[in-house]
Amino acid sequence: MKIILTHEVNGLGAPGDIVEVKNGYGRNYLLPQGFAILWTKGAEKQVDVIKRARGAREIRDLGHANEVKGQLEGLSVKLALRAGNGGRLYGSVTPAEIVDAVKSAGGPELDRRRLQLPNAVKTLGDYKVSVRLHPEVTATFTLTVAAAK
Known part of the structure; x- marks a missing residue:
């Protein structure tokens, strides 16, 4: 086919x-x-x-991918969401929310389908998020999920 x-x-x-x-x-x-x-x-x-x-x-080439990787790895991304007792979130963090948080933190615009989360983010804390920018380049940044006041 x-x-x-x-x-x-x-x-x-x-x-x-x-x-x-x-x-x-x-x-x-x-x-x-x-x-x-x-x-x-x-x-x-x-x-x-x-x-x-x-x-x-799309990321244009390998050089552009490395430039975006440098921007992402120097970025501090924070996301404030409602949480219940014990630091458990109401729902989970979606890739679209992560992309919006990166953009509001001053980072580049990313495609949500390129995010790689090890598992669902359902509690408060720090998480490592990988982004596949290019077939040869993967950037990793830290996402901090905090309770909204």
Whole structure:
């Protein structure tokens, strides 16, 4: 089955890539999740639009990725959320909240899908968050989750 990726899929490709996958994988996972669209001649024209949008968001090259890594690793990211007794949060911290906290701390704009959390953040404390900036560059910063007053 020939498809066009609309989102980044680990081990498969980036948005705008035209790839060949097994029928079941495409039909049962990639298409329903919205990670891909079926390849047609008309859809292939949309690839340019997808690639232009990706270029605006994406880290341009290895040097730019290292520059962003330097910004992130020198950053102190704090997130104040409501917590109950014992430091347990009401809900958990989402990648979108982390991206917003990085932006408000003066950091670069990140793609929430590139964040890598070791496990769900459900209590107060310090957490190590990794961001895959480039296939060869991963930045790590500390997220401090504190109780909102």
